[in-house]
Amino acid sequence: xxxxxxxxxxxxxxGGSLRLSCASSGFSxxxxxxxxxxxxxxxxxxxxxxxxxxxxxxxYVDSVKGRFTISRDNARNSLYLQMSSLRAEDTAVYYCxxxxxxxxxxxxxxxxxxx
Amino acid sequence: xxxxxxxxxxxxxxxxxxxxxxxxxSQSLVHSDGNTYLNWFQQRPGQSPRRLLYVVSNRDSGxxxxxxxxxxxxxxxLRISRVEAEDVGVYYCMQATHWPPYTxxxxxKLEIK
Numbered sequence: 001x002x003x004x005x006x007x008x009x010x011x012x013x014x015g016g017s018l019r020l021s022c023a024s025s026g027f028s029x030x031x032x033x034x035x036x037x038x039x040x041x042x043x044x045x046x047x048x049x050x051x052x053x054x055x056x057x058x059x060y061v062d063s064v065k066g067r068f069t070i071s072r073d074n075a076r077n078s079l080y081l082q083m084s085s086l087r088a089e090d091t092a093v094y095y096c097x098x099x100x101x102x103x104x105x106x107x108x109x110x111x112x113x114x115x
Numbered sequence: 116x117x118x119x120x121x122x123x124x125x126x127x128x129x130x131x132x133x134x135x136x137x138x139x140x141s142q143s144l145v146h147s148d149g150n151t152y153l154n155w156f157q158q159r160p161g162q163s164p165r166r167l168l169y170v171v172s173n174r175d176s177g178x179x180x181x182x183x184x185x186x187x188x189x190x191x192x193l194r195i196s197r198v199e200a201e202d203v204g205v206y207y208c209m210q211a212t213h214w215p216p217y218t219x220x221x222x223x224k225l226e227i228k
Contacts, residue, residue: 035217037164044207044219044221044222045156045158045207045219045222046219047209047214047215047216047218047219050215050217059216060215060216061215061216095163095164100211101154101166101169101211102154102156102164102166102209102217103166103169103175104166105163105165105166106163108163
């Protein structure tokens with residue numbers, strides 16, 4: 001059974017940084033693209049970033065380019081999202097999702113950017 | 116970026132009756148490889164999203180056959196043949212043909228009348 005578990009969310013001040021992690025199990029992590037998708041409170045879904053199997057290809061939505069960095073550690077079956085220069089509008093539940101077409105999702109971790 | 120527009124945004128349905136959600140894209144979703152990367156997701160209250168259909172009409176494992184998808188080019192439809200109580204939630208279409216970024220529709224909230 002595919003399992004994805006995000007962690008690392010919390011309250012951070014505007015301008016601050018946070019690193020999200022996604023631990024995976026139940027599938028061969030190293031052969032799948034992985035994505036981060038976020039959902040602001042009471043709002044819809046927004047794709048944030050994805051990364052290919054070996055980490056050589058990374059793409060981002062324009063609103064996070066230069067501030068967020070997606071990475072992965074295939075030896076640890078883990079996906080990461082380093083977030084810096086955080087803004088109030090980055091407040092959201094952040095989900096990691098398996099595959100290029102978002103086959104499976106984790107339960108999410110809440111990031112709140114507020115002073 | 117490709118804009119995805121869903122309608123209706125709110126869908127009250129009587130149990131056992133059919134339901135239909137429309138999704139339109141601002142440009143054709145036919146990829147150069149011939150596939151159309153249009154997916155549908157369901158988000159039940161308090162849960163994370165779950166993919167229902169991929170490449171327009173392919174049901175994911177465990178998805179009841181009362182869910183079906185159709186469409187081509189820029190017009191797509193999610194149909195539920197007979198709505199059950201467990202179908203309550205928000206439904207999103209998402210295009211993965213022209214990326215980055217992947218883009219989602221605004222979501223359609225299905226509720227029981």
